[in-house]
Amino acid sequence: MHISDGVLSPMVIAVGFGITLVLLVITLWWNRNDGNVAEQIPKLSVMTGAFFVASLIHIPVPPTSVHLILNGLMGVVLGLLAYPAIFIGLILQALLFQHGGITTIGINSVIMGIPALISYGIFKVGYRKGIPPAIIGAISGGFAIFLAVIFLATALITTGEEFIGIAKLVTISHIPIIIIEAVITGSVVAFLVKVKPELLPIDVEVTKDEDN
Amino acid sequence: MKIIRYLSVLTLILVLFMTLMPVASAHRVYIKEQIKEVQIWTYYGGGTPMVDADVEIYSIKDGQEELYLEGMTDQDGMFYFEPKLGVSQYRTIVSATGHSTDKKIDLAGGIQQEEAELPLFMRMFVGFGYLAGLAGIGMLFAARKIKREHSNN
Structure with missing residues (x-):
């Protein structure tokens, strides 16, 4: 899922950094209005740490090897802050694990970060509609990976790859990851709703109503 | 005609001298090694x-x-x-x-050794260290903000 250095054209790399910069500003600025930043920092650090090491968990799916991404979980738990968290996680992965490349941090943030934001949206809407948190969490977690695959395939078209071919290949190899992350996200959400619902970016009042 | 006779005698003498020379090769040979695959x-x-x-x-x-x-x-x-x-x-x-x-x-230098790098678990700790540092900086700013709000009140 991480694109390496030397694969993409300078144009695509520049566009990736451009989109990432804009989204970083928007997500951070938006979050400023929410106040209580101090309360979010521990959660943000723990989740970024989880994202950072998740990519070390490899699953060999011939002819390739896939690893956990956890972008759906990031979106569901962190909300808009998932984008800056994924950006930082990717920098650390590129520098310390050589996953992805330095020049591709921008485009890789787009590939994994935008699906995280979308899955946050899906989770929020689904939760409001009364879908059980575990189920909507699982859907958001799995869907984020699928979206990331589509973004990856789109970025790779520019290198001359054929969209359908590459999208099919990457989607099929990521089916185990989609299932695993759906289960992880679903169970984490179910656990948090029970134990500490204020950690989720949802209206706590709704949860309290349900509890009563 | 006399000249021709002298020349043929001279040539004959030269040929005779050549038989006295030790065996030698005029071609220098080379060996070039090649790694096949x-x-x-x-x-x-x-x-x-x-x-x-x-x-x-x-x-x-x-x-x-x-x-x-x-x-x-x-x-x-x-x-x-x-x-x-x-x-x-x-x-x-x-x-x-x-x-x-x-x-x-x-190929001339033989097979290169892998570049030495930190073991994986050490690199994980390094990553967590950076994150803890970033969290600390974030906390610092948050604490300042809270302090400012308190002093304003």
């Missing part, structure tokens, strides 16, 4: 071989890189190529679905 193995982090990955081999001569050959890795992530005579430096680029890596191979 270079074998490269490509794998993803975690050890899974990169199957059907695109391989590009560039030959490097006098600092000039030139595409030498292209191919694909086999089912075990292996790729074999025959080096060019007289060229010992190559750059190999392997890529598959957005993953790409390159390595310079110097």
Whole structure:
């Protein structure tokens, strides 16, 4: 899922950094209005740490090897802050694990970060509609990976790859990851709703109503 | 006519002298060693071989890189190529679905040792260290903000 250095054209790399910069500003600025930043920092650090090491968990799916991404979980738990968290996680992965490349941090943030934001949206809407948190969490977690695959395939078209071919290949190899992350996200959400619902970016009042 | 006779006698004497010379070869010979085949193995982090990955081999001569050959890795992530005579430096680029890596191979220098790097768990700790540092900086700013709000009240 991480694109390496030397694969993409300078144009695509520049566009990736451009989109990432804009989204970083928007997500951070938006979050400023929410106040209580101090309360979010521990959660943000723990989740970024989880994202950072998740990519070390490899699953060999011939002819390739896939690893956990956890972008759906990031979106569901962190909300808009998932984008800056994924950006930082990717920098650390590129520098310390050589996953992805330095020049591709921008485009890789787009590939994994935008699906995280979308899955946050899906989770929020689904939760409001009364879908059980575990189920909507699982859907958001799995869907984020699928979206990331589509973004990856789109970025790779520019290198001359054929969209359908590459999208099919990457989607099929990521089916185990989609299932695993759906289960992880679903169970984490179910656990948090029970134990500490204020950690989720949802209206706590709704949860309290349900509890009563 | 006399001249011709002198010349033939001289030639005969020269030929006779030549038979007295020791056996020698006028051609200098060379030996050039050649490595017949270079074998490269490509794998993803975690050890899974990169199957059907695109391989590009560039030959490097006098600092000039030139595409030498292209191919694909086999089912075990292996790729074999025959080096060019007289060229010992190559750059190999392997890529598959957005993953790409390159390595310079110097046949004259033998097989290179892997570059020493920190063990994986140490790099994980380094990452957590950075995150803790960032969290600390974030907390510092948050604490200042809270303090300012308090003093304003």
